[in-house]
Amino acid sequence: MSRAMTGAKMVVQALKDQGVEVVFGYPGGAVLPIYDEIFQQNDIKHVLVRHEQGAVHMAEGYARSTGKPGVVLVTSGPGATNAVTGLVDALMDSIPLVVFTGQVPTFMIGTDGFQEADTVGITRPCTKHNWLVKDTDKLAETIHQAFHVATSGRPGPVLIDIPKDVQFATGGYTGPKQARTDHYQPKVKGDIEAITKLVDLMETAERPIFYTGGGVINSGPGASQLLRELVDATGFPITSTLMGLGAYPASGKSWLGMLGMHGLYEANLAMHDCDLMINIGARFDDRITGRIADFSPQSKKAHIDIDASSINKVIHVDLPILGDVGHVLEDLLKVWKARGRKVNKPALDAWWGKIAGWKARNCLAYAPSTTTIKPQYALERLEALTKGRDRYITTEVGQHQMWAAQFLSFEAPNRWMTSGGLGTMGYGLPASIGVQVAHPDALVINVAGEASWLMNMQEMGTAVQFRAPVKQFILNNERLGMVRQWQQLLHGERYSQSWSEALPDFVKLAEAFGCKGIQCSDPAKLDDAIQEMLDYDGPVIFDCLVEKHENCFPMIPSGKPHNEMILGDAETEGAIGAKGAVLV
Amino acid sequence: MAALNIKKGSSSHSAYDLRDPHAQVESSHTLAVLVDNEAGVLARVIGLFSGRGYNIDSLTVAEVDHKGHRSRITIVTRGSLAVIDQIKAQLGRIVPVHEVHDLTVEGRAVERELALFKVAGTGEKRVEALRLADIFRASVVDSTLESFVFEITGTPEKIDAFADLMRPLGLIDVARTGVAALSRGV
Numbered sequence: 171m172s173r174a175m176t177g178a179k180m181v182v183q184a185l186k187d188q189g190v191e192v193v194f195g196y197p198g199g200a201v202l203p204i205y206d207e208i209f210q211q212n213d214i215k216h217v218l219v220r221h222e223q224g225a226v227h228m229a230e231g232y233a234r235s236t237g238k239p240g241v242v243l244v245t246s247g248p249g250a251t252n253a254v255t256g257l258v259d260a261l262m263d264s265i266p267l268v269v270f271t272g273q274v275p276t277f278m279i280g281t282d283g284f285q286e287a288d289t290v291g292i293t294r295p296c297t298k299h300n301w302l303v304k305d306t307d308k309l310a311e312t313i314h315q316a317f318h319v320a321t322s323g324r325p326g327p328v329l330i331d332i333p334k335d336v337q338f339a340t341g342g343y344t345g346p347k348q349a350r351t352d353h354y355q356p357k358v359k360g361d362i363e364a365i366t367k368l369v370d371l372m373e374t375a376e377r378p379i380f381y382t383g384g385g386v387i388n389s390g391p392g393a394s395q396l397l398r399e400l401v402d403a404t405g406f407p408i409t410s411t412l413m414g415l416g417a418y419p420a421s422g423k424s425w426l427g428m429l430g431m432h433g434l435y436e437a438n439l440a441m442h443d444c445d446l447m448i449n450i451g452a453r454f455d456d457r458i459t460g461r462i463a464d465f466s467p468q469s470k471k472a473h474i475d476i477d478a479s480s481i482n483k484v485i486h487v488d489l490p491i492l493g494d495v496g497h498v499l500e501d502l503l504k505v506w507k508a509r510g511r512k513v514n515k516p517a518l519d520a521w522w523g524k525i526a527g528w529k530a531r532n533c534l535a536y537a538p539s540t541t542t543i544k545p546q547y548a549l550e551r552l553e554a555l556t557k558g559r560d561r562y563i564t565t566e567v568g569q570h571q572m573w574a575a576q577f578l579s580f581e582a583p584n585r586w587m588t589s590g591g592l593g594t595m596g597y598g599l600p601a602s603i604g605v606q607v608a609h610p611d612a613l614v615i616n617v618a619g620e621a622s623w624l625m626n627m628q629e630m631g632t633a634v635q636f637r638a639p640v641k642q643f644i645l646n647n648e649r650l651g652m653v654r655q656w657q658q659l660l661h662g663e664r665y666s667q668s669w670s671e672a673l674p675d676f677v678k679l680a681e682a683f684g685c686k687g688i689q690c691s692d693p694a695k696l697d698d699a700i701q702e703m704l705d706y707d708g709p710v711i712f713d714c715l716v717e718k719h720e721n722c723f724p725m726i727p728s729g730k731p732h733n734e735m736i737l738g739d740a741e742t743e744g745a746i747g748a749k750g751a752v753l754v
Numbered sequence: 755m756a757a758l759n760i761k762k763g764s765s766s767h768s769a770y771d772l773r774d775p776h777a778q779v780e781s782s783h784t785l786a787v788l789v790d791n792e793a794g795v796l797a798r799v800i801g802l803f804s805g806r807g808y809n810i811d812s813l814t815v816a817e818v819d820h821k822g823h824r825s826r827i828t829i830v831t832r833g834s835l836a837v838i839d840q841i842k843a844q845l846g847r848i849v850p851v852h853e854v855h856d857l858t859v860e861g862r863a864v865e866r867e868l869a870l871f872k873v874a875g876t877g878e879k880r881v882e883a884l885r886l887a888d889i890f891r892a893s894v895v896d897s898t899l900e901s902f903v904f905e906i907t908g909t910p911e912k913i914d915a916f917a918d919l920m921r922p923l924g925l926i927d928v929a930r931t932g933v934a935a936l937s938r939g940v
Contacts (some may be wrong), residue, residue: 299849302793477847546819
């Protein structure tokens with residue numbers, strides 16, 4: 171039996187039925203009926219943002235730290251277009267979101283009405299799927315389908331565009347159990363024959379490596395648990411992409427650290443020299459592979475992924491396994507154990523010996539200073555002073571992001587939220603608020619650069635309003651650090667537009683927002699200042715004035731293979747050739 | 755996965771096991787894509803091709819199951835085998851796409867296209883056009899004293915050949931439907 175209600179009420183009812191606790195949004199003319207329904211209930215909390223892009227990043231932070239879909243509600247036209255960056259960000263990083271947009275009434279669609287935009291047209295390539303609902307009777311079912319699509323298979327953002335007259339009209343409500351979702355059922359179990367073949371390879375491999383990614387996190391905490399069991403039982407080394415940090419603990423004995431363009435020397439060299447690469451939920455992104463032709467030339471490659479289009483997209487693999495990471499790992503462990511837990515122990519010992527040699531290079535070493543705060547030092551101290559706490563880290567995009575990935579360690583999944591695929595400056599502040607809303611009592615820190623942070627700084631207002639005690643740890647070098655680094659390496663030290671002129675006084679800015687501001691420029695005072703930030707019961711903007719011209723190393727220059735990493739400034743001369751210069 | 759031309763759920767072998775993955779030779783493939791007939795589905799398919807830089811040589815779309823709201827999109831595309839496999843996998847992940855068939859590799863298929871040709875001329879050329887139309891089994895669907903409209907059905911190659919012959923005889927306009935294709939047998 172379907173109950174009759176207005177479309178606006180259906181939205182709220184469907185959210186309740188989906189177990190949604192919080193919506194990030196911003197009202198406007200075309201969503202007023204839904205906001206009226208939100209006003210008249212107390213089950214769903216609404217977080218009022220300052221800009222729609224912030225709403226989407228908050229929902230991403232919420233989703234990544236909980237594993238549940240994030241929900242966004244914005245109005246038509248500019249509300250929808252402002253959300254677009256967040257949608258693409260979530261699409262690139264496979265984050266489940268359900269975004270509701272208002273639309274002009276159906277009879278006005280196509281007339282260039284006030285605040286009209288072709289939202290489904292604009293967001294079609296920015297979402298996993300989207301819907302324009304023109305019939306109130308179909309609204310509830312569409313919402314339930316949207317949650318299903320967003321969270322099934324490879325997760326991603328979906329969008330539902332709801333014209334205002336559809337919100338006002340009355341129709342029959344369809345419950346989540348009655349909604350048809352049967353036609354979209356991605357396969358989660360991997361082929362057992364292929365899994366057995368992988369066990370064959372694992373038993374004899376001389377130089378194996380696990381290369382894991384965000385797919386492990388997306389598969390749920392169970393998948394991370396299985397991964398830990400598998401890695402520890404086999405004794406194979408493991409490295410992870412930026413997206414996958416925390417799936418295997420940084421304190422684990424087989425952990426090599428992050429790989430990729432700014433990954434660790436030992437991780438990249440092990441990738442280059444391995445004879446068996448087991449890719450679990452990663453996608454051979456260009457930040458990982460470097461020059462394709464020289465990518466891990468001697469290895470057999472297995473690839474576990476739930477998305478068929480990820481397999482063989484960039485790198486040809488020998489053994490594709492299509493399925494959900496958790497399901498595949500469960501079967502993989504079962505088969506490997508049943509066959510006697512075999513590994514090639516002598517070869518493995520020699521392999522670890524080789525890795526120990528690379529580790530001895532101590533690739534994260536930097537020149538310390540007693541007068542200026544080195545950004546690496548700031549992160550080392552942040553790490554030391556928050557060690558052992560259940561800590562959530564978000565970042566903006568740039569040098570600080572890479573340093574955070576290198577110097578902070580992650581012991582559990584869902585504790586690390588960063589814009590990986592799209593590289594969205596302005597992601598970290600709103601994301602940190604979304605995380606804090608999901609975990610009100612947790613320590614949430616946004617490691618930021620000053621330039622990125624300014625891109626969505628208006629959301630400090632949201633943090634203050636909703637008493638989200640997020641810590642904004644800004645590594646302020648008064649530069650667009652990564653851009654400056656590339657200009658130094660690639661463009662003859664012509665630093666075109668890569669400095670931050672006329673920066674605000676961040677302490678005064680904090681006061682203006684009604685939160686706490688701290689500034690520190692002296693390495694000797696840094697510990698106390700960080701402690702003050704951690705102890706403060708409320709949002710903090712921490713202006714950490716760091717060395718202005720520090721470069722982020724190690725680095726695989728564009729167009730170079732893994733074994734041609736540069737470890738420090740001394741090696742940068744002519745590091746990037748003309749071919750590499752056209753790459754980003 | 756239908757998209758990869760391997761059994762659904764099977765991953766013991768990929769199409770790459772069968773062919774040279776590095777082959778850069780481009781070939782033409784006819785893909786049949788069965789989709790829900792819902793608003794925007796064609797835009798999704800076309801957007802995928804333009805967004806990822808794939809080619810479309812021909813595209814036809816029409817509802818084929820009114821009750822089931824299913825449409826069939828037939829796409830003729832070209833690319834290296836790696837690109838074709840990627841196209842199929844990308845198509846397969848569009849939510850309203852139910853099946854992707856590569857008719858070029860899944861056994862033999864019948865491919866047909868319909869075209870209309872307007873040929874203007876008088877005297878000997880007009881007679882010659884009519885004679886050639888007869889050889890190609892094209893039928894006259896409109897006639898004035900100065901022009902014919904021929905309707906012709908056949909493979910794209912046959913229609914190309916007919917167009918080549920009509921050009922010197924006064925061809926002034928062509929309309930083609932694009933390829934519709936079905937696999938042979940059951």
